[in-house]
Each structure stands twice: as structure tokens, then as C-alpha cells.
Amino acid sequence: MTTRIRRTCAVNLTATALPLLSICIFASAATPAPPAGQPNIVLIVADDLGWGVVGYNGSFVRTPNIDRLASQGVQLTHFYVSPMCSPTRVGLMTGRYPMRLGLGRSVIRPWSPYGLPPELQILPELLTTAGYRHRGVFGKWHLGHLRPAWHPLSQGFTTFHGQYNGAADYWTRIREGEMDWHKDAEPLKEKGYTTELIADAACEFVKRHAAGGPFFCYVPFTAPHDPFQAPDKYLAAYPSTAPANDNAVSRDRRTLAAMVTCLDDAIGRILQTLHDSGVADKTLVWFFSDNGGVIRLRFNGPLRRGKLTVYEGGVRVPCAIWWPGVIEGCRKIDVPSINLDVMPTLLRLAGKTVPSGLDGVDISELLTSQVASPPRRDLYFFTGHLGLQREQIAIRSADGWKLVVTGPDIRESQGFRTPEHQVELFRISEDPYEHDDLAAKHPDVVEELGGKLIAFRNSEPSGAMPPAVEPPAGFKPPRYWRNQPETRRSAREK
Known part of the structure; x- marks a missing residue:
């Protein structure tokens, strides 16, 4: 694979547009000091934002602030995630494939009694020991909510303002008949549109802690995930897309x-608050989407398919990082990377030793132009949200192949070699849109990569979370989705 780091400024912007497998092969030993002191960290995650919906990828949708991040900072043009919400967040917080934690098959649904294993130390807990005293999460948690041990305040965050589940109404925050909106552990009745409320809370956090940094501000927006709702002023900005026949x-x-432009404005407000608080130059901002967009709305092009698939449109997403003076320069990095890399990279930049046993790798030297490419590696993708008979699993190999297998669980005796399986092979380094299936021409590559997929699928522990598409009989959510965090959080911080 040829590594390319390109310097481009195609977007014209103004300053005001604001048992462990072989997959776990990278570990860090002694960690040198961060390149420019400990940065404040603002980690922004959009929800269901497809590759083709942002302005800098050629969309008609106006996203000047996201474009600004891409233009002033660094674009990771081959940045990968899981094909759906919760698994991506699991990987982000742990640096591990969600498969290995039993959380890779599906999202954590409102009625699912599952969450992040409390014995794991996740990103905010590790940042605690690096001196990050203030660690806030603002928006959609989606990592477990029916037990106290899964509450954000039990997992290393010092403040939480948002919702536990996804897909709540943007004006009422109602999900399954109950309001899902909270300040720390208490239900909060608050008027307004969710995207704007999330930005309000994040900006207030920045202003409150700008002088006492470094801080960690995690902003997992709910937009533009359905339900499709937007303020009138943003809808008015797109009259040309309104259908004459009211086509759905x-x-x-x-x-x-409209939702994406509102999201972009919210990101612009966070950037402006960093500037007004005097900490913009001391802050690393990392932006990406948790998965591709909904297929039927056609915002993933030119990539194939979208959310809930392991094709490129489902797992390759917009990603931009900006730390003025350190990670900048209007560069495009084509080296494949993945959301699992966020945790080790941020820990390294915070001056923290990266734990062993992670699947993600530290790419900080790639971002800061100290190296041209990290060691080559395979990347894995999986979804089992339709059940054991209709799984999708894929590998992007270190040497530029991608194998996609669809069908029954490949852990069975015949693996992927049954009439029920669809097997596709792409030379992804040359065919990024997955047009040409080369499986019949390269059976040796199929066998090699298929064996790796079977090994990866076998990394799932017993008792893994099932898809559970429908709620169990008689399920009723807690009043206001109330969940009290465990008091052990304070002990961890001492």
C-alpha cells in the first residue's frame, strides 16, 4: 500500500465560518511527553452522518464549520467505524473491538440489560490519571442505562447532560413514552431543540473550565439520526429540495x-466558545460520525450502501482533527485508521502511557507529521443486528483487499462456504466504491481472509448481547429513564 499525505485547500472558507487475537498486535511501551503540552480535548461525534453529506466532500448541504475543521486541520480520508451506533461508541471508549466485549452485534436498545463492562477502564477514567479533572459528556450516551454501573458518572465522567438512548423526539426528548433527558443523574425538563441544547451545555462546560484545564469535553450529538425534525429557520434554508408531490x-x-446545518452551527458555537475563552490554541478538536447515513436518503455517495452494512458507505465516515500549531496544515491523510485508534492517540497526546491489549493504535505521530505511516494492519467490521442467520462481516486487509461475507454465523463448521453465504472480494485500494467482485478470480485471497474473519468472529465471548429488536413482553421504562450512578466514581478519582 502506498502511503499518501496530501496538502490541499480545496474548500474556500472565511475565518468566521466557524483470549486475545493477533488483531491486538500493537502495544505502547514508555510514552514520551506530548508534543505541545497537554491539550484540552473536544471530541465531537455526529450520529448517522453519511460520507457525502458534508460540504468538503462535495455536498449541497451547508457545513462551513465542519469544513473549517477539515481545512484548517487534518482530514483522515479513510477513517472507519462500526456500521451502527453503540458498537462504535464501545470501540471509541475502550480502544477494543466491540466483538471482543460481547457488544458488537447490535445497538444497546432501550430495553437491553447490557452496557460497558464496569471493570474496564475507559477513556475518561484513564484521562483522570493524566490530570484531566473535568470530564463532561453532552448528548447521546447509548452505552447502557438500566443499571447504575453503566451510568456515565460511574464510568469516569464528572458531569453528564443528555440522553441515555437514541432516537428520542428532538423537542420533547420522549423515548418509549418517557422523557430521556438528564443533568447528571436527575431528569431535566428543558425547552428547546436537542442539538442546540447539547451545544449550550458543551459551551457552558468549556467556559466554566477553560481556566482550570486540561479538560475533556465529549459531545456525541444525536443529529442527524431520526426522527427527522428540524427548526423552521433551518428548513427554510433548503426550499429547493422541497418536493412538489410531497415525496417522503x-x-x-x-x-x-436542515438538521446537518443546525448541527454544523452548533459545532461552530463550540469552536467560537473555545476562541472566546482563550483556549482555542490549547485545544484538540476531533470530529467524526458514528456510522454511515441511512441508505434510502442517498447521502453516502459515492460510497456503496450505508448504515447497518459493512460496505464502505456504512463504515467509512467523515473525520477531521484540528489542534492549532500541532495538528494542522490543510492535510489529507489516506492511511486507513479506525475509531479504535482515538483512545490510544488521545492518551498519548495527553502524556499518558497507552495500555497494552488494545486493538486500536496510537496514530499521533501520523497526525503531527512525525511519521509517514504507522505499521500496516487489518481492520474488521461486523453487524449481527438481524440475527445469527443474517450476519455481515468484513475485513480490510493490510495489503489493500476487502472481503465481505453475508449470511449465517461463520463460526459454524462449514464457515462461510455454504450456499447461504454471499462472499465478495474487492481490491479496495483500487476500487474504493466496491464495484468489481474478484472473489472468483482470487480464491486464495478469499481463503486467507476468510480464515481471519472466522478467528475474529470467534473472539466474541459467551453471553454476548443479542439483537433484541423487539422489547420483551411487558417492558416498561423507568419513570423519566431514571438511573442513579454508583458512588464508586468518586473513589476512583481520589
């Missing part, structure tokens, strides 16, 4: 465009 797809495309 066109109507939802218009609303999603």
Missing part, C-alpha cells in the same frame, strides 16, 4: 439537510 424521501432529505 425528498421530504426527509430536506429535513436531514
Whole structure:
């Protein structure tokens, strides 16, 4: 694979547009000091934001602030995630494939009694020991909510303002008949549109702790995940997409465009608050989406398919990082990376030794132009949200191949070699849109990569979370989705 780091400034912006497998092969020994002191960290995650919806990838949707991050900082043009919400967040917080934690098959649904294993030390807990006293999460948690041990305040965060589940109404925050909106552990009745409320809370956190940094501000927005709802002022900005015949797809495309521009404005407010608080130059901002966009709305192009698939449109997403003076320069980095890399990279930049046993790798030297490429590695993708008979699993190999297998669980005796399995092989380094299936021409590559997929699928522990698409009989959510965090959080910080 040829590594390319390109310097481009195609977007014209103004300053005001604001048992462990072989997959676990990278470990860090002694960690040198961060390149420019400990940065404040603002980690922004969009929800269901497809590759083709942002302005800097050629969209008609107006995203000047996201474009600014890409233009002033660094774009990771081959940045990968899981094909759906919760697994991506699991990997982000742990640096591990969610498969290995039993959380890779599906999202954590409102009625699912599952969450992050409390014995794991996740990103905010590790940042605690690096001197990050203030660690806030603002937006969608989606990592477990029915037990105290899964609450954000039990997992290393010092403040939480947002919702436990996804897909709540943007004006009422209602999910399954109960309001899901909280300040720390208490339900909070608050008027307004969710995207703007999340930005309000994040900006207030920045202002409150700018003088006492470094801080960690995690902002997992709910937008533009459905339900498709947007303020009127943003809908008015896209009259040309309003359908003459009120077609549902066109109507939802218009609303999603409005939601994305509202999201972009919210990101712009966070950037402006960093500037006004005097800490913009001391802050690393990392932006990406948790998975591709909904297929029917066609915002993933030119990539194939979208959310809930392991094709490129489902797992390759927009990603930009900016730390003025350190990670900048209007560069495009084509080296494949993955959300699992966020945790070790941020720990390294915070001056913290990266734990062993992670699947993600530290790419900080790639971001800061100290190396041209990290060691080559395979990347894995999986979804089992439709059950054991309709799984999708894929590998992007270190040497530029991608094998996609769809069908029954490949841990069975015949693996992927049954009439029920669809097996596709792409030379992804040369065919990024997955047009040409080369499986019949390269059976040796299929066998080699298929064996790796079977090994990866076998990394799932017993008792893994099932898809559970429908709620169990008689399920009723807690009043206001109330969940009290465990008091052991304070002990961890001492």
C-alpha cells in the first residue's frame, strides 16, 4: 500500500465560518511527553452522518464549520467505524473491538440489560490519571442505562447532560413514552431543540473550565439520526429540495439537510466558545460520525450502501482533527485508521502511557507529521443486528483487499462456504466504491481472509448481547429513564 499525505485547500472558507487475537498486535511501551503540552480535548461525534453529506466532500448541504475543521486541520480520508451506533461508541471508549466485549452485534436498545463492562477502564477514567479533572459528556450516551454501573458518572465522567438512548423526539426528548433527558443523574425538563441544547451545555462546560484545564469535553450529538425534525429557520434554508408531490424521501432529505446545518452551527458555537475563552490554541478538536447515513436518503455517495452494512458507505465516515500549531496544515491523510485508534492517540497526546491489549493504535505521530505511516494492519467490521442467520462481516486487509461475507454465523463448521453465504472480494485500494467482485478470480485471497474473519468472529465471548429488536413482553421504562450512578466514581478519582 502506498502511503499518501496530501496538502490541499480545496474548500474556500472565511475565518468566521466557524483470549486475545493477533488483531491486538500493537502495544505502547514508555510514552514520551506530548508534543505541545497537554491539550484540552473536544471530541465531537455526529450520529448517522453519511460520507457525502458534508460540504468538503462535495455536498449541497451547508457545513462551513465542519469544513473549517477539515481545512484548517487534518482530514483522515479513510477513517472507519462500526456500521451502527453503540458498537462504535464501545470501540471509541475502550480502544477494543466491540466483538471482543460481547457488544458488537447490535445497538444497546432501550430495553437491553447490557452496557460497558464496569471493570474496564475507559477513556475518561484513564484521562483522570493524566490530570484531566473535568470530564463532561453532552448528548447521546447509548452505552447502557438500566443499571447504575453503566451510568456515565460511574464510568469516569464528572458531569453528564443528555440522553441515555437514541432516537428520542428532538423537542420533547420522549423515548418509549418517557422523557430521556438528564443533568447528571436527575431528569431535566428543558425547552428547546436537542442539538442546540447539547451545544449550550458543551459551551457552558468549556467556559466554566477553560481556566482550570486540561479538560475533556465529549459531545456525541444525536443529529442527524431520526426522527427527522428540524427548526423552521433551518428548513427554510433548503426550499429547493422541497418536493412538489410531497415525496417522503425528498421530504426527509430536506429535513436531514436542515438538521446537518443546525448541527454544523452548533459545532461552530463550540469552536467560537473555545476562541472566546482563550483556549482555542490549547485545544484538540476531533470530529467524526458514528456510522454511515441511512441508505434510502442517498447521502453516502459515492460510497456503496450505508448504515447497518459493512460496505464502505456504512463504515467509512467523515473525520477531521484540528489542534492549532500541532495538528494542522490543510492535510489529507489516506492511511486507513479506525475509531479504535482515538483512545490510544488521545492518551498519548495527553502524556499518558497507552495500555497494552488494545486493538486500536496510537496514530499521533501520523497526525503531527512525525511519521509517514504507522505499521500496516487489518481492520474488521461486523453487524449481527438481524440475527445469527443474517450476519455481515468484513475485513480490510493490510495489503489493500476487502472481503465481505453475508449470511449465517461463520463460526459454524462449514464457515462461510455454504450456499447461504454471499462472499465478495474487492481490491479496495483500487476500487474504493466496491464495484468489481474478484472473489472468483482470487480464491486464495478469499481463503486467507476468510480464515481471519472466522478467528475474529470467534473472539466474541459467551453471553454476548443479542439483537433484541423487539422489547420483551411487558417492558416498561423507568419513570423519566431514571438511573442513579454508583458512588464508586468518586473513589476512583481520589
